[in-house]
Amino acid sequence: MTSIFPPAIVFILGALIIPFLKGRLKSVYMLILPIIAFLVLRGIPEGNYVIAQIMDKDLFLRIDKLSLVFSYVFILVTFIGIIYALHVKESGEHIAAFVYAGSALGVVFAGDLITLFIFWELLTIAALFIIWSNRTKAAQSAGFRYMLVHLFGGVSLLSGIILRVVETGSTDFGYIGLGGLSSYLILLGVAINVGIPPMHSWLVDAYPEASVTGTVFLSAFTTKAAIYVLARAFPGEEILIIAGVVMAVFPIFFAVLENDLRRVLSYSLINQVGFMVVGIGIGIPLAINGAVAHAFADILFKSLLFMGVGAVLYRTGTAKGTDLGGLYKSMPITMIFTLIGAASISALPLFSAFATKSMIITASGKEGMTVVYFLLLFAAAGVFHHAGIKIPFFTFFAHDSGKRPKEAPLNMLVAMGIAAFLSIFIGVYPQALYSILPNMVDYVPYTADHVISQLLLLFGAFTAFAFLMYTRIYPPEKRSINLDTDWFYRKAAPAVVSLIGAPLGRIYAWLSRAILETLPGFLTWFSKNPIGAIKISADSIMLSISGGNKEAQKRLQKEKAAYPGTLKEWSISTAVSIALVIFAVYMILFFS
Amino acid sequence: MKKESDFFDRPKVRKTLLVMFVVSFIILLVSDFFVHKHSYFYWDGIPAFNAVFGLVGSLSLVLIAKYLRPLIMREEKYYD
Numbered sequence: 001m002t003s004i005f006p007p008a009i010v011f012i013l014g015a016l017i018i019p020f021l022k023g024r025l026k027s028v029y030m031l032i033l034p035i036i037a038f039l040v041l042r043g044i045p046e047g048n049y050v051i052a053q054i055m056d057k058d059l060f061l062r063i064d065k066l067s068l069v070f071s072y073v074f075i076l077v078t079f080i081g082i083i084y085a086l087h088v089k090e091s092g093e094h095i096a097a098f099v100y101a102g103s104a105l106g107v108v109f110a111g112d113l114i115t116l117f118i119f120w121e122l123l124t125i126a127a128l129f130i131i132w133s134n135r136t137k138a139a140q141s142a143g144f145r146y147m148l149v150h151l152f153g154g155v156s157l158l159s160g161i162i163l164r165v166v167e168t169g170s171t172d173f174g175y176i177g178l179g180g181l182s183s184y185l186i187l188l189g190v191a192i193n194v195g196i197p198p199m200h201s202w203l204v205d206a207y208p209e210a211s212v213t214g215t216v217f218l219s220a221f222t223t224k225a226a227i228y229v230l231a232r233a234f235p236g237e238e239i240l241i242i243a244g245v246v247m248a249v250f251p252i253f254f255a256v257l258e259n260d261l262r263r264v265l266s267y268s269l270i271n272q273v274g275f276m277v278v279g280i281g282i283g284i285p286l287a288i289n290g291a292v293a294h295a296f297a298d299i300l301f302k303s304l305l306f307m308g309v310g311a312v313l314y315r316t317g318t319a320k321g322t323d324l325g326g327l328y329k330s331m332p333i334t335m336i337f338t339l340i341g342a343a344s345i346s347a348l349p350l351f352s353a354f355a356t357k358s359m360i361i362t363a364s365g366k367e368g369m370t371v372v373y374f375l376l377l378f379a380a381a382g383v384f385h386h387a388g389i390k391i392p393f394f395t396f397f398a399h400d401s402g403k404r405p406k407e408a409p410l411n412m413l414v415a416m417g418i419a420a421f422l423s424i425f426i427g428v429y430p431q432a433l434y435s436i437l438p439n440m441v442d443y444v445p446y447t448a449d450h451v452i453s454q455l456l457l458l459f460g461a462f463t464a465f466a467f468l469m470y471t472r473i474y475p476p477e478k479r480s481i482n483l484d485t486d487w488f489y490r491k492a493a494p495a496v497v498s499l500i501g502a503p504l505g506r507i508y509a510w511l512s513r514a515i516l517e518t519l520p521g522f523l524t525w526f527s528k529n530p531i532g533a534i535k536i537s538a539d540s541i542m543l544s545i546s547g548g549n550k551e552a553q554k555r556l557q558k559e560k561a562a563y564p565g566t567l568k569e570w571s572i573s574t575a576v577s578i579a580l581v582i583f584a585v586y587m588i589l590f591f592s
Numbered sequence: 593m594k595k596e597s598d599f600f601d602r603p604k605v606r607k608t609l610l611v612m613f614v615v616s617f618i619i620l621l622v623s624d625f626f627v628h629k630h631s632y633f634y635w636d637g638i639p640a641f642n643a644v645f646g647l648v649g650s651l652s653l654v655l656i657a658k659y660l661r662p663l664i665m666r667e668e669k670y671y672d
Contacts, residue, residue, distance in 0.1 A: 256657040257665065329596045365632030373632065377642075381649045397600060404596065448627045452620055453642040459617045460646025468654055475658045481671070483664040490671055 004049045006061050007071065008109060008119065010037040011078070011102030018098070019091040027086050030094060034079040037105070041071060048111050057171045060111025065438040066292065070108040070228045072436065073296045074101060076422070077220045077303055084307055084415035085213035093133040097217045100126035104221040108228050112171040113161045116229070120157060120193075124150040127222055134211040142209040145486070149192060149202040157189025176233040187234060193226035194277060195270050196243045197250060201486035203270060204254075208262035208319075212310040215262060219269055219306050220299045227276050227295050236283025244281055245375050247274025252382030254484065259477050261309045261319045261391055265302070268345065268387040271379060272298045272357075278376065279360040282367055285439035290359025293433055297352035297426055301344035304419035305391065308338030311412050312395055315405035321390075321477035326400030334408045335396040337416040344423040346388035346458060347380060352423045354454060355430035355445040362443070381461040388458075389465050394477065529564035536560060617643075 014033045021029050046068075049061040078101040085094065103126055106119030124147070131143040163182035165171050176183050192199045207218050234240060251267035251274075258264045272294070279291030311334045312327060313319040328335045340351070347353035357380065364372045407413070426433050430445055468474035526533045539556045546552060599605055624639045631637030 252653060253657045253660060254664075256654055257661055328600060329598060332597060365636075368632070370633055373636075374645075377645060378649045378653075381646045382653050384646075385650050385653060447630070448623075449629055452624050452627055453636075455620050456624060456640065456643035457646040459613075459620060460643040460648075461650040462613075463617070464647045464650035464654070468651070473658075474654060475661060478665070479668055480665045481668055483666060 004044055004051065004061060005040055006051060006106070006109060007037045007041045008102045008106035010040055011098045011105060015095045015098035015102070018094050030082050031079070033098065034075050034082070038075050054114060057114060058112065059115045061109050062111030063109060065436070066228070066232060067108045069292055069296060069436050069438065070224065071105055073299050074104050074108070074221065077299050080303060080415050080418050081213070081216045081220070083418070084216055084412050086411040087409055088213055093130060093211065093214055096126050096129035096133060100130060100217055100221055104225045107225040110173055113165065113173045114171055116173050117158055117161055121154050123222060123225060124154060127218060130214040130217055131206050131210045133214060134209060136209065139209040142206040145489070146202050146206040149199070153189045153192030156185050160185030160189060174232065175235070178234065178237050178239070190226050190229050191243070193222050194230060195223055195247070195273060196277065197246055198485040200247070200270050201484045204263055204266040204484060205486050207266045208260055212314045215310060216303050216306050219302050223269065223273050224295050224299055227273065227280070227291065230277065230280045231288060231291060235280055235288055237281055240277050240281030241369070241372060244274045244277030245372055247271065247277055248379035249375055252379060252386060254482055255386035256390070257475060257482055259321050259480060261321055261395065262306065262313070264386055264391060265305055265309060268383055269302055271383055272302065272345065274379065275357055275360050275376065278372065279363065282363050284363055284367065286359055286366070286441050286443060287363035289437040289439045289441050289443070290356060290363055292437055293356040293359060294353065296433060297344065297356040297423070300419050301341045301352055301423045304337060304341035304416060304423060305345065305387065307412065307416045307419065308334055308341055309391065309395065311408035311416070315408065316403050320479065321394040322479055324395045324401050324403070325398040326396070327403060327405065328396040330404045331396070331407050333413055334416070335392065337420045338392050338395070340420040340423055342388045342392050344427065346384040347454060348458060349451045349454060350424065350427045352426035354427055355433070358445055358450060358454070359443055377457065381457055384458050384461045385465060389462065532559070532563055532565060536563060
């Protein structure tokens with residue numbers, strides 16, 4: 001055993017102290033926690049460390065280049081996210097945020113499958129509490145759906161892990177690769193967190209329901225921690241190329257139509273993660289570097305965009321395209337930061353994605369994947385369309401909504417400022433990011449060819465947008481929701497249940513009525529005057545056979561009205577004598 | 593109500609932005625003919641290919657989405 005203190009524990013244990021602190025001290029403490037985690041991390045040299053043991057199996061902490069890149073950006077975005085959330089007084093969401101970030105660190109440093117699974121599940125639970133801390137009914141039910149989907153993923157992952165440990169006898173978490181049931185189960189569990197369609201709808205369902213501050217955290221960790229696991233365990237699997245291309249392409253259609261801007265951003269999150277999945281699927285060193293670098297850049301610019309739209313939501317109470325417009329007049333700083341985020345996600349030269357996303361597209365070109373290359377190019381134009389233009393345009397420009405909200409609070413501006421600065425920094429000086437990537441690759445993003453062709457792509461896309469807006473062909477924003485694969489468990493499954501359940505329910509109701517009401521009721525009625533009851537029954541039958549004889553009808557009615565009538569009372573002694581006679585007969589029969 | 597800017601509503605500003613956009617687009621298009629290409633396929637080496645691709649791609653994206661709308665759009669209370 002070594003005396004290494006895992007950075008994940010800094011966050012998770014550190015979070016427990018938050019509720020005991022108040023005011024400025026609490027703010028300072030929360031800002032110092034990420035710094036402590038970073039310093040602790042810097043103090044540990046690369047390598048494998050045994051932290052504990054469970055059932056003779058070592059629990060490892062592994063620090064190498066791949067896990068370090070992810071941990072740096074996780075700590076960074078925790079710091080930014082906490083600044084953004086400093087105005088939130090309640091401790092609940094802060095605790096959940098730190099446990100969430102800590103679990104993500106736990107995932108990237110997990111050297112064995114047991115540790116991986118523990119932190120994987122903790123990640124889901126912490127995310128759930130972040131969603132629930134918004135305390136709206138929508139957030140509550142979205143949280144439940146989130147939980148169900150991820151529990152399924154967790155069970156799949158666990159079954160895969162158990163099978164694998166039985167097969168190989170080792171809990172080591174490293175390259176797995178596809179082959180055999182266990183690897184497919186593990187991949188399925190991971191794919192749910194990545195958001196690979198059709199298992200992506202939890203993301204667009206739940207993330208926009210979380211609080212303004214919660215969504216910033218959510219957007220950063222679950223999908224990117226899963227990308228890390230893919231890069232570690234399944235690099236070069238061809239199926240990931242297909243999955244990634246689908247992820248990159250299909251959400252842009254939804255994003256064009258969606259009215260809720262945080263939902264638009266959720267779709268673009270899936271689209272960006274799609275690029276990373278393609279990179280991992282291609283598997284050559286350049287592509288893996290591209291996927292990792294793009295995850296790093298994406299965490300920053302996606303949180304920046306969520307923060308920008310979040311600030312608008314915080315000030316105006318809405319994030320719907322139909323209700324916004326013209327906000328640049330009173331929220332100019334938020335507008336500038338959001339535009340920087342938009343430029344970064346669109347891969348404009350001098351902004352981060354230009355230096356990261358292009359590595360993945362270049363890798364697909366180098367490998368001669370024609371279809372993949374052009375679909376990624378299409379997705380790159382598409383993301384500019386919805387995240388680069390639509391988000392800022394409908395929020396800050398377009399038709400004037402008449403809203404004149406105050407500029408975002410200072411802490412939000414500072415958080416956005418840091419994310420914006422870093423997004424530009426990576427774009428201007430990508431070598432800083434390249435130097436911490438897992439593979440040694442010589443890639444030069446700034447060539448005349450690349451700059452001009454990328455600008456032409458974006459200019460072309462912008463011209464298309466301007467043309468469609470000018471001619472009013474562009475589909476207007478509408479208050480609506482769009483169907484996605486969550487329809488299957490939100491509408492279809494309940495419908496199937498009621499389709500099967502309704503007839504069964506009717507049978508059950510009939511049976512219970514027959515047994516508990518009709519039958520006892522009849523017996524009670526019958527036993528009041530058995531002879532009279534039999535007579536009524538016989539008369540009813542006779543009446544129905546004879547066919548409506550008026551006199552018989554009258555008699556039956558009279559009998560029914562008189563029922564049960566006065567019975568001949570028997571004295572107790574008579575009753576006892578009859579009982580004794582029956583008893584005597586019984587005895588004789590029994591003993592003879 | 594604090595200070596309010598109407599910068600982007602001024603016709604002059606709008607016109608300047610539009611002119612800047614068109615001019616830089618033309619400069620880019622022209623320079624694309626002279627730049628040395630590292631193309632992976634023979635067609636992405638064609639000058640101005642990316643501009644046309646971006647334009648046509650975005651147009652088809654929006655038009656497809658538009659005709660997808662009746663299929664997937666529901667009122668806001670659909671799931672309640």
